[in-house]
Amino acid sequence: MSSLTPDDLAAVMLSLRVAGAATLVALPIAVLVALAQARGRFALRVVLDAAVTLPLVLPPVATGYVLLLLFGRRGAVGQALEKVGVVFAFDWTGAALAAGVMAFPLMVRPIRLAIEAVDREVDEVARTLGAGRLVRFFRITLPLALPGVAAGAILGFAKALGEFGATITFVAAIPGETLTLPAAIYGATQSPGDEARAAALCLVAAVIAVAAVLVSDAVSRWAARAARGDRG
Numbered sequence: 001m002s003s004l005t006p007d008d009l010a011a012v013m014l015s016l017r018v019a020g021a022a023t024l025v026a027l028p029i030a031v032l033v034a035l036a037q038a039r040g041r042f043a044l045r046v047v048l049d050a051a052v053t054l055p056l057v058l059p060p061v062a063t064g065y066v067l068l069l070l071f072g073r074r075g076a077v078g079q080a081l082e083k084v085g086v087v088f089a090f091d092w093t094g095a096a097l098a099a100g101v102m103a104f105p106l107m108v109r110p111i112r113l114a115i116e117a118v119d120r121e122v123d124e125v126a127r128t129l130g131a132g133r134l135v136r137f138f139r140i141t142l143p144l145a146l147p148g149v150a151a152g153a154i155l156g157f158a159k160a161l162g163e164f165g166a167t168i169t170f171v172a173a174i175p176g177e178t179l180t181l182p183a184a185i186y187g188a189t190q191s192p193g194d195e196a197r198a199a200a201l202c203l204v205a206a207v208i209a210v211a212a213v214l215v216s217d218a219v220s221r222w223a224a225r226a227a228r229g230d231r232g
Contacts, residue, residue, distance in 0.1 A: 003196040004204075007175045008184050012204055015181035018092060018167075019160035022100035026107060027153050034111035034152075035137070056105045060165025067098055067170045094171040095178050099160035107156035114148020115141060147220050154216035158209060181205055 037048050055063050071078040071088040078089060088094035118141055126136045142149070164182035173183035181201065188198035 003200045005197070007179065008188075008197065008201060010176055011179045011181050011184040014092060014095075014176075014179065015161055016208075018095045018099050018180060019157050021093075021096040022103060022160040023107075023153055023157045025096070026100040026104050026156060027149070030104060030107040030152060030156070031111055031142075031149060034108050034115055035141070037108070037112045038115040052105050052108050055102050055166075060102060060163070061169050063101060064098055064166035064169025067094075067101065067166065071097065071170075088170075090171050090174065090178060092171075092178055095167050095180060096160075098166040098170045099163040100156075102163045102166050103156040103159035106159050107152040110148045110151040110155065111145065112148075114145035114151075117148075118144045150219040150222075151216060154212055154219060158212040158216075161208060161212070162205070 033048060033052060037045050037052075040048070068089065069075050071081070071094065073079065073082060073087070073089050075089075078087075081088070086093075088097050122144075123136050123140055126140055131139070162182055164180075164186065167178070167180060168183055168186075171178040173179045173187065179187075181204065185198060185201045185205065188194040188201055191197075
């Protein structure tokens with residue numbers, strides 16, 4: 001690890017910050033979209049399926065360019081947000097936005113599958129007993145789907161941590177500002193004589209990825225026990 005520079009260490013910390021912010025902001029939206037996909041009308045499900053899948057099938061650079069057009073300083077949304085002090089282009093918040101968009105499909109899918117696995121009869125019984133839609137969601141659907149929510153959150157975090165194409169297109173790779181771990185690895189591979197630094201950065205990325213998988217497994221097991229009401 002002695003091959004790592006201060007900028008590399010800053011990139012690791014920034015990547016964790018970006019991935020954490022992207023996951024926290026995108027997760028509630030992912031839950032709502034997954035619920036609409038699982039329980040909504042057919043036409044709504046088709047539209048949402050296409051929209052959610054789009055970041056997976058588009059080249060990441062194309063997604064980053066679309067974000068730049070929309071949320072850049074001259075973009076329709078970016079100009080309006082800048083007037084209230086919210087800036088995405090060439091800022092770490094923009095990196096979080098790009099990472100969240102790219103991670104969103106991976107967050108939605110396990111949540112949707114978990115919601116679809118919830119017995120609809122349980123929800124129907126609660127409805128006949130007078131429970132409202134929000135009560136049924138927070139007291140029945142969400143607790144039973146908790147393992148899928150946990151899996152989606154960890155998958156989204158891991159994807160956001162490794163996002164490169166959309167991020168570098170939207171916010172570039174400014175050391176200390178928008179230089180994330182994948183961008184640092186790419187920069188090291190393009191610099192002659194930096195093979196050891198590139199390998200060290202890859203090792204850091206691998207350690208974080210393995211840790212995310214282990215945490216995902218532990219959290220999913222805990223969530224499954226919680227959903228069953230097993231406190232042991």
